[in-house]
Each structure stands twice: as C-alpha cells, then as structure tokens.
Amino acid sequence: MPETTTVSLAGAIAVDLIAVLVAVVNGSPSVLTVQNGDALPSGPFEDAHRSLQTGLRIWVEEQTHHPLGYVEQLYTFADRDRSAAGSSQRVISISYLGLTRETRGEVGWRSWYDYFPWEDHRDGPPVVIAEHLVPRLRDWAQAGGTAALPEERWRRCAFAFGLDGAAWNEELVLQRYELLYEAALVPERVRETGGQSDATRISGRAMTGDHRRILATGIARLRAKIKYRPVVFELMQPAFTLLQLQRAVEALAGRLVHKQNFRRLIEQQELVEETGVTTSDTGGRPAKLFRFRHAVLAERAAAGTKLPLTRA
Amino acid sequence: MPETTTVSLAGAIAVDLIAVLVAVVNGSPSVLTVQNGDALPSGPFEDAHRSLQTGLRIWVEEQTHHPLGYVEQLYTFADRDRSAAGSSQRVISISYLGLTRETRGEVGWRSWYDYFPWEDHRDGPPVVIAEHLVPRLRDWAQAGGTAALPEERWRRCAFAFGLDGAAWNEELVLQRYELLYEAALVPERVRETGGQSDATRISGRAMTGDHRRILATGIARLRAKIKYRPVVFELMQPAFTLLQLQRAVEALAGRLVHKQNFRRLIEQQELVEETGVTTSDTGGRPAKLFRFRHAVLAERAAAGTKLPLTRA
C-alpha cells in the first residue's frame, strides 16, 4: 500500500460540516436549526480553513454570532444514498457537537424533544410510547416473517424502549431512532420531510435527509458524556444555583435525579465553588450561587458528573 | 444557510482511509503496519464503495486476508499541514479502529509498545519515564518563559504521566503523546521519520506523518472501551481460559488487574459460559475453557468489562 495520497477518480468530492449546536433554553434542551426547523445548520468546508474544527468555529460564529464553547467531532458519513439523486457528486459529511450558552431569545432554537418526543421521561414515560409506538412496533415485529425474526425484533424493541421489565436507558437515543426508522415509523424513511402532519405528534418532527439521525447521535453522545465529564457547565450561566444545574442535567438526560444525592455528588467532587452570593429568585429559601471550578478541567481530565439516577 | 451541498473551490479533495488494526499476538497488543513499521495501512476511499465502513472492510480484507471483526470510526482529520508540501491537494483522513483475531504469524504486526514504550505498566512504571522523560519534560517546562507557564506546563506533565502523587491513568495515551510532541521529544516534530536512532528507545518508534498520533487515538479509545463494552472478546480465540482473557485485557490496558476480582466481575456479568472442556496447557491446575456469550451483545448494549484495577 503506497503511503502517498491518491486523487479520487470519478466526480468531485465535496466536504460538508454539519453542526449539532446545543443550548438549554428556558429549561428545554435545545438545538439550533435552520429552514424553519427542518435542518441542522451546515455548510461547505472551505479550503481556506486551517482545520475542520476551526472551519466549524468560524462559520458557526459567523452565522449565529454565538461564542462556541465545547466542540467535539461526532461522526463522518459518506454513504452513497446521501448524494443528491442523479449527481455523481460524492458528499462527505462531518458532523460536530457544540455546546453554547444561549443568551438572547433568538430564532432557530428548538427543543430536541420536538424531534424525539419519546425521549423526555422527566414526567414519567411519555404516553406516546405506550399509546402509539409500542402497538406499531409490535405490529412491525410480528410482520417479521417466520422463524425467530419476530422475537428477535421484539427483543430489540423491548430493550431499546425499556419494555417487558427492562430499564429505560436514556443513552440509547440513536438505537431507538434507527429502530423506528427500520420499522418505517418515521417520515424520513419515505423521504417526505418536515410538515405539521398528524404523525408529528407520534414520530416527532422530521428533518431533511439524515439530519435527525445526526441529531440523535449528538444527543446520545451528550447524554453519555455528562456522566463522566463536567461538560454541563458549558451550558450554564457563570453563576447558578445547584437546582438550576440539576435542572439542566435533567433536561439533557430526559429524566429526574435525586436532589440531595445530586448535591452530594457535585460537592464531593469539588466541581463548583460558592460565589458568596445568594438569590431569592428561585422562590422558597434563598439558594447559594455557585460557579464552576475551572481548575478541575486541568486537575482531572477524567472527572465527571455522574448521574445519581432514581431507580425505576 | 443553504441546504444544498457545495463544490469545494480550489484544488481537489482526496479522501483517505487509515486503519488502526489491533490484535493480541503472543500476549502483545499489536497493530498492523506497513512499510516496515513506519506507517499504518491506508488507502484511498474509492467512489465505488457503498459507505466508508464497507470501503474500509473491503480493502482491509483485500490487503490482509483477515476477517475484520469489530470496527469503529476514530476521527477525521483535515489539518492543512497534512497535505503534501507544495501540493494544493487537500486530504481528508478518516481513521478507523478495527479488532481482529490474528492467526498466522504474519509480518506487519508490531507491539504498540514499540511505538509507546512509556505506556506499558504491566511490570510497574517503565524506567524510561523516570530516567529520560521526566528530566526532559522538566527542562521543557522550565523553559516556558516567565510567569505561570512553567508551573502550568509541569502540572500538565505530572497529570498526564502520573507524577507528584497523581495516579497513572492508562487512558491518557493521546494526551501523553501530544505533550511529548509539544515538548519536541518525538522525532515527528522535526519530520525525521522511522529509523533505528538511539532516540527510539526513549521516544519510541516514529511513524510517517501523524500516523503515530492516530495510533495513540486508537489505543486510547480501546483502553476506554474495554471498561464498558465487551470488545475484548473480538480479540480472543473462540475458547479461552479466564487467565488468557485477563492477560489480553492487561496487554491492552498496559496494567495488571486483580485476578480474583477480574474473575468475579466476568462471571457475575455473565459475559462467558463454560465450554465443559478444560486445558492443562497453562501449567498448574487445569483451567476451564470458556466461550463468550454472544447473547449479551443483544441483552445489554451497555454491558461491559470494567477493570478491577489494582490501586497504586
């Protein structure tokens, strides 16, 4: 195998950057969208950019006027069916997850639960699962021909959605979406995009191309990451109460955590320090305001905010 | 922002696939190399390939005649300095981690500790750290000009290499390499590649371009992954003793684990099942042979082999 790089043969190859930009807006975990919520922001990777990461930063800040905090690469796609039909053009899509402190109430931010209604378990399991998804998934499993296929299909569903005694695992965002895709329960499967169709309430808002799959990838990555890296703080204001921090974590994870244990965890890991100020804006007894101890970033690369989950 | 994809402007863009192919050969965690150990196998992404992953599988199996087990994307690079000097060609490098059961004693497999001698702590901290790396890192830190920079540099070194009371963290493979790179302690920094220079014993074997950085990324990813996903089994023969399994984990992690606790962990997670056969090839009391319970892949996507680490 030669070490020299090689010019690709047929057709030009274009490189696109796609961003999953996350902020917590009014307690909702939100993602920046364009085209009236139908797509994630994306743009060509310009030859002028020094690197992918800087390319992304430059144009996100150009487009959104937001300072971009934490950035991490998600995945690179180049599946053939991503190309525009009839075109010989091959598109490489490199997706990124970015965290930012949303400030002004700008347009384009949408709760990610608009796109994944079944992912929000903060008020218990969403009714849409038992009411609509389970029956349809069961039908799909049953339609799995002969032999072991129906059982196999249903086992996957039960595992992904926490049915039949299995516990809900909030990190399986992508698996759940791909299951629904496979079962043809999302409109992307049949190329009809967006719209306010009746099905939106069941299958969530659709997106262009595979943007919703990319979004699912980003959510899954973030839900996993908050458990072992102090990334939540990238989404917080400089000073915050512990309950505000907890609400942010809960918004991302889509489930509630035990209040006292959450405080214990944060404090014993020394992730925060008191500012000396308290606020009464929260109602009830005034809460101390904390700030993130930036020192921990250097101290412990592996430090993290584990979730003290409430057992089902 | 337009949703349509865009043709890049100046120069063509080529896409390269780079593989970090891992196997455990005679107890050594090994990686498949080409060019006499100077480079990782890589090749152009052909337009004919259906997707990146299949593109990689096809050509790895073409080149190595190895069945490729677990495959996962590592990272996509496009830094400007990766391009050949003088060329306007832009190269996107998409790297993958692949696990395989090496069988015949073929050429090209090399212990990854040839490239990262400081990463093998199975017999305690390698002397090269205290003998050679620490003094040079200290010099580099000291040379950090005025103010807080020297302290800051040294803090990073101490954290990455587990000095000054910090614990050794085997997952920080990439951080360590990048620190050595920054301190100009690896030959890649000055573009002189390969060779059996005296420095190899200290800074490890070098590689072409940023291949060693990609290898470091792969090792780090794998060391993290074995703790929460049952991927070690991809590297094992169909039947194995628990000690063989433990040795494989230790080879990858570069550190020893507590034998009894390792067994407890594996068994209580029901990752394996007895074959009913025992072997006396191990010396001492015959050991039961086990096989991986493939069912767990379906049962628990989040199942894993956590390391019962020995405390320093």
Added chain:
DNA sequence: CTTTCTTATACTCCATATGAGCATAAATCC
C-alpha cells in the same frame, strides 16, 4: 511417591459509592 511449584478457584473483609428518605432551615404568599 512425596515434596514443591504453579495455576485455578472459592470466600471473606472492608472501604467507599450510591440510592433513598427524614428532618430542619429560610424565604414568600396569603
């Protein structure tokens, strides 16, 4: 054939982490 060595395997012990809940404190709202 007994001793010795080596590896396999079964248990015990203890410190810490984590899920869960009770109790009290300090504000606001009527």
Added chain:
DNA sequence: GGATTTATGCTCATATGGAGTATAAGAAAG
C-alpha cells in the same frame, strides 16, 4: 402567623470494588 416552597444537612441500607486468605488440582523435581 400558618401554609407553602425551596434549600440544605444528615442517616441508613445496600451495592460495588479493591485486597487478601485459603484451598484445589494438576505437573515437575527429587
């Protein structure tokens, strides 16, 4: 001033993980 709400401190039971002791079963040495 009592009800309500949020903040915060503390206890308890259990699970988990690091570490060590003890015993079993084979091969090799003598």
